[in-house]
Amino acid sequence: MNAPEMVQLDEITDLRRRVLRADDPAAPVIVAEDAIPGCFHLGLRNGQDVIGAVSAFPCPSPDLDHQNPWQFRFMAIDEAFQGQGLGRVLIEELLRILVDRGVTLLWANGRDTALGFYDAIGFTRVPDSAHASPSTGLPHHRIVMELPHDR
Numbered sequence: 001m002n003a004p005e006m007v008q009l010d011e012i013t014d015l016r017r018r019v020l021r022a023d024d025p026a027a028p029v030i031v032a033e034d035a036i037p038g039c040f041h042l043g044l045r046n047g048q049d050v051i052g053a054v055s056a057f058p059c060p061s062p063d064l065d066h067q068n069p070w071q072f073r074f075m076a077i078d079e080a081f082q083g084q085g086l087g088r089v090l091i092e093e094l095l096r097i098l099v100d101r102g103v104t105l106l107w108a109n110g111r112d113t114a115l116g117f118y119d120a121i122g123f124t125r126v127p128d129s130a131h132a133s134p135s136t137g138l139p140h141h142r143i144v145m146e147l148p149h150d151r
């Protein structure tokens with residue numbers, strides 16, 4: 001397995017569709033956030049295939065006023081590779097990159113089914129943030145992590 005690396009949007013749309021949109025051919029898998037200046041996509045390859053990815057971009061947190069807040073979306077590990085520590089590898093590399101860039105807060109709308117994963121990484125669940133995703137209708141909570149910074 002390769003280390004996490006920057007990947008292109010067109011390399012991860014299929015993964016987004018399969019893992020996060022039940023392989024629905026009609027589901028939009030390119031969204032407005034992908035066009036936010038600074039947005040990047042971090043991926044994990046098995047050979048040439050991208051088998052895990054997450055996308056991050058600057059965005060204010062609905063919960064905490066912060067100096068340099070970012071959001072991530074579309075966190076996905078190919079089903080065949082889940083439960084092997086790859087999600088942790090990907091998020092930990094994302095955190096390292098964002099700390100390097102002076103980001104002070106990372107947040108996301110986490111699927112309720114994945115909240116245990118985010119707990120394990122060290123995110124905090126935002127109290128009273130339960131909501132249904134406008135994209136999928138699935139139950140979510142917001143999760144946040146304040147990042148160390150020295151400026």
Ligand SMILES: CC(C)(COP(=O)(O)OP(=O)(O)OC[C@H]1O[C@@H](n2cnc3c(N)ncnc32)[C@H](O)[C@@H]1OP(=O)(O)O)[C@@H](O)C(=O)NCCC(=O)NCCS
Pocket residue numbers: 019020074075076077078081082083084085086087088089109110111113114115116117118120121
């Ligand atoms: C959720 C997901 C990203 C996790 O990635 P993964 O590679 O399977 O997770 P890892 O193997 O790195 O797990 C890291 C830790 O989280 C825990 N964990 C992983 N998925 C979990 C889940 N769904 N519920 C509870 N805990 C979970 C693991 O037990 C592990 O704990 P440990 O380090 O204490 O042993 C992945 O399973 C996935 O893509 N799921 C489907 C899509 C999805 O829900 N994406 C998130 C949208 S918000």
